[in-house]
Amino acid sequence: MTVTTTKLTRAAGLCAVAAGLLFIAVQIAHPPVDAALVTTTEWAVRQSAKVLMAVLALAGITGMHLTQVRRAGLFGLLAYLVFAAGYLAMLGVELIGLCVLPSVASSAPGWVDDVLAAATGGTPAGDIGLFATLSLVSGLTYIGGGTLFGIALFRADVLARWAAALLSAGALATATIPLFPGVNQRLFAVPVAVALIGLGISLWRSPRVAALPAPAPRLDPAPAP
Numbered sequence: 001m002t003v004t005t006t007k008l009t010r011a012a013g014l015c016a017v018a019a020g021l022l023f024i025a026v027q028i029a030h031p032p033v034d035a036a037l038v039t040t041t042e043w044a045v046r047q048s049a050k051v052l053m054a055v056l057a058l059a060g061i062t063g064m065h066l067t068q069v070r071r072a073g074l075f076g077l078l079a080y081l082v083f084a085a086g087y088l089a090m091l092g093v094e095l096i097g098l099c100v101l102p103s104v105a106s107s108a109p110g111w112v113d114d115v116l117a118a119a120t121g122g123t124p125a126g127d128i129g130l131f132a133t134l135s136l137v138s139g140l141t142y143i144g145g146g147t148l149f150g151i152a153l154f155r156a157d158v159l160a161r162w163a164a165a166l167l168s169a170g171a172l173a174t175a176t177i178p179l180f181p182g183v184n185q186r187l188f189a190v191p192v193a194v195a196l197i198g199l200g201i202s203l204w205r206s207p208r209v210a211a212l213p214a215p216a217p218r219l220d221p222a223p224a225p
Contacts, residue, residue, distance in 0.1 A: 008063070009063050009066070009067065009203060009204075010203070010204045011059075011063070012059055012060050012062060012063020012064070012066075012200075012203060013060070013063060013199075013200045013201065013202070013203030013204030013205075014200065014204060015056040015057070015059040015060040015063070015200070016056070016057065016059075016060025016061070016063070016064065016196045016197070016199055016200030016203060017060075017196070017197050017200035017201060017204070018053075018056050018200075019053050019054075019056035019057035019060055019193075019196050019200075020192075020193040020194065020195070020196035020197035020200065021193070021197065022049050022050075022052060022053040022056070023053050023057075023189055023192065023193035023196065024189070024190060024193045024194075025049065026046050026049050026050055026053065027186040027187075027189050027190070030046070030186055033116045033119075033120060034113055034116065035105045035109035035110075035112040035113050035116075036105075036109075038097070038101045038102050038105045038112060038116075039102050039105050039106070043097075043102070044098065044102070047094055047097050047098035048098060050090075050094040050097075050098075051091065051094045051095055051098055054087050054088075054090045054091040054094055055091065057087050057196060058084060058087040058088065058091070060196060060199070060200055060203075061080065061083055061084060061087070061149065062080075062084070063203055064149075064153060064159060064199055064203055065077075065080040065149075067158050067159065067203060068152070068153065068156035068158040068159070071155075071156040071157070071158060072152045072153075072155065072156045075148075075152055075155075076149075076152035076153075076155075076156060078148070079145065079148035079149040079151065079152040080145075080149060080152070081145075082141050082144055082145035082148060082149070083141070083142075083145030083146055083148070083149040084145070085137075085141045085145065086138060086140075086141030086142035086143075086144075086145040086146070087142070089134060089137045089138035089141055089142075090138050090142060092134055092138070093119055093131075093134060093135060093138050096115070096131065096134075097119065101115060101116075110125075110126065111126065111128065113125075114126045114128050115128050115131055118131060118132050118135045119135050120185075121139070121177060121178070121185065139174075142171065142174070143171050143172065143174050143175050144171075145171070146167055146168065146170070146171025146172075146174075146192060147168050147171045147172045148168075149167065149168075150164050150165060150166070150167035150168025150169070150170075150171065150195070151164075151168050153167070153199070154168065158206075159199050159202040159203055159206070160198050160199060160201075160202035162198065163194075163195045163197075163198030163199045163202060164195070164199065166191055166192075166194060166195040166198065167191075167192060167195035167196070167199065169191065170188070170190075170191025170192040170194075170195055171192055173188055173191065174188050174192070
């Protein structure tokens with residue numbers, strides 16, 4: 001199979017669509033998180049899906065950035081880097097949830113509950129080391145990066161602008177979760193997920209990559225004899 005820019009761009013679009021669908025799927029009927037849950041098969045399945053979602057989303061937004069790199073300029077690059085850092089940090093959080101927490105849930109359930117509290121926006125009762133910093137960085141870069149990246153995509157006007165606007169608004173709305181304690185915070189994932197799906201479809205249908213054919217080199221006219 002010949003690898004082309006168009007094929008890679010469309011693959012990135014499909015990755016974004018899959019990430020959005022997974023982001024919605026893992027929120028459906030999600031039980032309360034505690035030390036007892038992390039030893040179950042359901043936890044392993046959900047965490048595996050979240051890890052895959054973070055990887056696919058990172059691939060998807062990379063493809064999006066490459067479609068508009070020339071139009072977005074330095075602002076777009078910085079927005080992409082922050083958003084990518086958010087998904088990398090999220091990947092670390094979810095891998096810890098998948099690979100570490102189940103192995104210590106029976107011996108240190110209090111510590112696991114504190115880690116889960118930090119991961120879901122709560123306040124841990126004890127010391128959880130650098131995980132608290134990782135969780136904070138994950139949240140800040142996800143919100144800030146998503147907001148800025150959505151603006152960059154909207155300004156570049158390469159992909160669907162409604163989806164770019166929804167990404168920015170959805171990421172920013174996540175910061176308001178503490179203001180609505182009675183609302184299921186998992187609902188705040190839906191706008192970003194729908195935005196990823198919309199942007200992914202737009203990327204797949206119109207792979208107008210920034211790496212357009214380079215202009216032919218200009219040849220200096222031969223000097224007159």
